[in-house]
Amino acid sequence: MPPKLRGLIPFAEKWGIEDDLMREDMVAKHPEEAKELNEILHAYEDDFDAWLxxxxxxxxxxxxxxxxxSAMRMAADSA
Incomplete structure (x- = not known):
């Protein structure tokens, strides 16, 4: 994992749900948080692309x- 992304670990622990249905359910239940996640992750797009x-x-x-x-990024993209 790139050092620059380590600060995002708490978000990955919450949003890094591999099961598609469970992840989409989480996004649906917490739309504002998911939008905030999307905004936060936007600043790291190049870092994600380089790593993932x-x-x-x-x-x-x-x-x-x-x-x-990867799953966290999918959650953010679903917001």
């Missing part, structure tokens, strides 16, 4: 952090 679209994306077994941050 970089070499680790090609590895057969991604880290738990990779999955949580």
């Amino acid at each position: 679209g970089g070499p680790e994306a090609k590895v057969g077994s991604n880290s738990a952090e990779y999955h949580a941050f």
